[in-house]
Amino acid sequence: MLKRLMLAAIPAVLAATHAFAAYPAWQPDTYYAAGTIVLYNGHDYKAVVSQTDYTGTGWTPALASLWTDLGPDTGSTPSPTPKPTATPVPTVTPTTKPTTAPTPTVTPTTKPTATPVPTTAPTPKPSATPLPTATPVPTATPAPTATPKPSATPVPSSCFAQWDSSRSYSTGDKVTYQGLNYQANWWTTSNPASDSGSVGSGKSWLMIGDCTGTTPTPVVTPTPVSGGPTPTPTPVVTPTPVVAGVPNKPTMQIQNYNHAGDFPIQWNIWSGNTATSWELYENGSKVQSGSVPATTGAQTGTIQVTGKKLGIYTYQVKVINSAGSNLSDAAYTTVGAASLISVAQWDGDGQALQQTVALNSSSVVDLSVAGVSSPSFTVASNNPAVATVSVSAGKLTVVARAPGRAGIRISDASGAVRLIGVRVKNADGSLPGVPNYLSLGTVSDDTATSLATLQNFGNGDLNTRSDFRYVYLNGGASVPGNTSWCTWTTIPCFRETSFIRESKKLGMIPILVFYNIADGGESYPTDLAHVQDATYMQAYFKDWLNVITIANTEAGDDPVGYVIEPDFIGYLMQNSGLSADQITARVDQAYASGVLTASDPQFPNTVSGLVKAVNYIIQKYSKNAWYGWQINVWSDAQSGASGQGLMHITDASEHGWANGRPYIAASAQRVANYYNTAGITSYGASFISFDKYGYDGGAAGNSKWQFNADHWNNYLYYVSTLHAALQKPVVLWQLPAGHVNGSVGNNPYTGAPFATLGNNSSKHYEDTGPTYFFGDTFSASPSVFAPSYYATNAAGDSKIGSSGSNIVWGNHWAEARDAGVVTALFGAGVGDSTDNIGLGGQQLTDDHWWFVQAARYYNNGPTPLK
Structure with missing residues (x-):
């Protein structure tokens, strides 16, 4: 059975700290400015750029390229400078007035200079020190003995210890340097005068005030005078402060x-x-x-x-x-993860992810970088056929050349980077939809390596463009015991939010693989039990509405794709012996959950009712969905194929080419009938979807998985038959990303031949799918099979041949288009499969072969749809 790569992000493991670590322990979901040093797993790491390593992305200092490993922790932290205690304002002590003297004029008490309020984050708002309460003068009593005149009460200096170049300072430490007071923003040894600035500027010190070092006029208690008549008591009045000038600078x-x-x-x-x-x-x-x-x-x-x-x-x-x-x-x-680069005319309420422009327009906008007075920019477009870019004197010019999408990368010499998408309208002013040529896509996630691959925006063969990218939303319905994808991030469901945002910035359309009838595993018994469980299905329908709501919020009027429940219907067809309208499913929970109401169509409690209800929910609530159900080749248990699978039925060892092809057509028709009864084309479904088997052929080491050209021609024949029967466009999804070894020519990234896929370690396996569709000249050495296997051509395919000792497969995009294919999405199907992008923060393992071929496909003009 088909196994699936679960792209669940494992929450980052918090680094253990020890009692005498020199730097603070790294924490996820915490902003770190460039230059910050943290402790992680016993090593010190320095941030290369300003960043936040979000939970659920897999980023840690050890895995992400945004940190520099400084080696084992030094293990010495200086004691922090004690926090100064503010001196309270002295209270005036009232004295007995003499009986003979006139009522004295009360002089306001001089308030001592306040010790500056420290700005250690976060600083509580200090309570105002109250002035003395006015006290009525009491009736005179016999003259007391004169009270000696007290000495002046000294006020501590507002200075701190002088900055010491031989020591380090921790967050919140305060020093005085050249007559000014400073507070450390983080651990530092830098000079306060040369490394200070406003909060958020990336500087190590914050200047918090002047250091005067003077002692103010002392506060004196008045001495009583003896004798005199008894006066009428006069209240002491608190003076109103006199405004001497504009407020001091805050x-x-x-x-x-x-x-x-x-x-x-x-x-x-x-x-x-x-x-x-x-x-x-x-x-x-x-x-x-x-x-x-x-x-x-x-x-x-x-x-x-x-x-x-x-x-x-x-x-x-x-x-x-x-x-x-x-x-x-x-x-x-x-x-959030906003850039320090601003695009003045496009950044309105927040930072723009995407800008829409008219066809043939030229937009000139102003660029700036926070904290940089004279920025120096470079710019690039990942789709110059749609939008070209240039920059001069801080002004970005975007020329809209064709309808569609592009990603723009803006970089500054300081290290700041900004990604923003551009949509170019159609000639009639409408927004671009999915491409009108046979489009490409790749699996992806939002880990640093995967995003960095797509953000390369190189020229020619070095570009890393793709029209679509897809990610799994899996883990099962949101019921107790299931670690649903919504629980993988600190912000619930941020996996989807982030994926759509990053896709818009890249000029790509996001596709969500909604895969939750199964939970952590997949099987016929599991799927059947879940669809017949009222509690599970109520949560399932609520999850669908949640996913659509997030997509509407984040994508707006942009398309969002959905590949729906891979393998689910395939398991039912293969194992149940019943049609989809005979299998019970708790569709009533769509109404119990409030997702559907009595005014909506009343779908029956069957699998057919479930499929139709899902399509209806997507159609009802989505702003711009592009969606379809996945179909499995292996779902037909009556295909007549041997253990090698249906695509091998034309092999000479089985029925042969001419006799085997009718078996393929008959099986495809049975599958079409079953899935049609299930309702997959109902309520405006956009496409039908197929995968191969989700496995790189070299990982299995047998021909069932490692197709030759005949088997791929059979595959397109199967797809074409279902396309004709169901009358829906076809999306090829999860095609493997490996290729046949021995590609002729050098890798433009390295100048050397493409690295060999050894077929003996995880993520380093050959497959023939990319070679068949993109085309290649190769030696097939070393390989799982002899070159003669790849030269097999019972189909008489004119694009299969040889050149000397090498094998030549021409590209088959036109044949795919003629079979009904509109989009081909590539990516690892199981964890061991070859990685073309760098999933989970790991390095890609195909040596950029897939992206080089994709760049050449686009550069030579993608295959137009009929």
């Missing part, structure tokens, strides 16, 4: 350490003139304002920001009093 700290959409911003006026109100500016526009209680000395405030989308945001705080206002320095933060 500091500002954006406390968005997790790069989420909700975060606080704290501002401080450390000393001098104070404010009575504040305003918050976001990207130059005022977004919030408020008042400040009147006071003297230090002031602080915390502003809560909420609901920010993916993007980069720059903030300033303005403080105001009756004399005028003052602005803080600007600082920025990112939300």
Whole structure:
């Protein structure tokens, strides 16, 4: 039976820490600026670029190329500098007034200079120190003995220990250097004056105020005077602060350490003139304002920001009093995995993932990089047939040349990178749909290696373009005991969200393989038990609605593809002995769950009802779905094929070419009838889908899996028969990614021949599918079979021949198109299969063979559809 590659991301294992680690332990879902050093599995790693390693992606310092291994941890952490304690404002002690003296004028108590409020993240908002409460002067009593005049109470200096170039500092440590106070943003040994800036700038130090080092005027308790008449008690009045000028310039700290959409911003006026109100500016526009209680000395405030989308945001705080206002320095933060590069005219509410432009238009937009004053850009397009790009003086020019999609990569010399997709409208102004040529796709995920492969955007043969990419949403329905795909990420279901976002940025259409009637495994008994379980099926229908809702939110009016429940109907046909409308399934739970209502069609409690209900739900709720059910060649138990499988039935050892072909057509017709009864073409289904067997042939080492050209011609004959019977376009899905060894010519990535697939280790196996469809000249040495096996040509295929001692297979895209194929999706079917992209954070194992052939296919002009 067909086994499937489960692309479930295993949650990252947290690194163990020890008591004397020199650096903080790496944590997933935490933002790390470029240059940050962390501890992971006993080694220190330095971030190459600013990043967040999300749970569920498989990224860790040891696996991701975005970290540099600095070697074993040094194991020495300095003790942090003690946090200074603020000196409280002294309380004025009232004294007895004499009976003979006139009522004295009360002089306001001088308030000592406040110790600066530390800005260690996150800093709680300090409570304002209250001024003394006015106390009525009591009736005089006999004159007391004069109280000696007290000594002045000293106020501690507002300076910290001087910065020491011979030691290291940890997060939150404070130092004084050249008359200024600084706070460490993370572990550092750098000079504060040369490595300081606003929060979010990537600098090691934050300047938090001046260091005066002076002692203020002492606070003196008045000495009582004896004698005099008894006065009328006079209350002591608290003076109103006098505004001497505009508020002092505030500091500002954006406390968005997790790069989420909700975060606080704290501002401080450390000393001098104070404010009575504040305003918050976001990207130059005022977004919030408020008042400040009147006071003297230090002031602080915390502003809560909420609901920010993916993007980069720059903030300033303005403080105001009756004399005028003052602005803080600007600082920025990112939300989500946003780039530091902004595209001014395209980035509106958040950071754009994709921009739509008119055909034959030329768009000129402004680029900038947060924290970089004079950026230097390079740009590239992965589909110059649709959109070409150039850059000059910080302006990006995009020329729309043909309808379709392209990904644009913008890079700055500082290391910042921005990916953004471009959609070019059709000539009539409508949006582009799926391509009008025989399109290509690849398996993918959002691990660093897989994304880096697709983001290469090289020229000519070095481009890594694809029209589609697909990912599994599997693990079973969301019921207790199932580790459904929605549980694999810290943010529930972010696997789908991220996949659609990254696809838009790449100019690709996402395809979701929805595979949840089975759970962690697959079998006929498991599938049958689940569809007849009310609890399971209620959760299953809710999961479908959840998937569609996320797709609508993230993709909007862009297409999202669905390959539905691989193998499910195949198991039923092969094992049940019943038609799909005779097998019970709890379709009533679609109504019990609220996904369907009484106003919707009433589908029966059968597998046919289930299939039709799923198609109807997709059609009802989706904005722009492109979907179809997967069909299995092995589902027909009455095909007459031997243990070698149906495609070998024309071999000389079986029925031979002429006598075997009718068996293929008859089996295809039986399969078409069964799946048609199941309802796979109902309610606007877009296509029917086939895989090979999901296995690289070299992994099995037998001809059942390792097709020759005759077997692939039989495969297209089978596909053509089903296409004619069901009248739906065909998607070839999960075609293996290996190739036959001995490709003639060198790999343009290395200048050397393509690496040999040894057929003896995981992910290094030959297969013939890519060789048959793309075409190749090869020696088949070393290989699973002798060259004569690959030269077999009972079909009389004019594209199969030889050149000297080499075998020549011409490309078969036109033949695929004529069989009804509109799209071919390639990718590993089981965990050992050859990897063409770098799944799970691992390196691709086909030495770029697949992408080189795909680039040549596009460069030579893809096969048009009829």
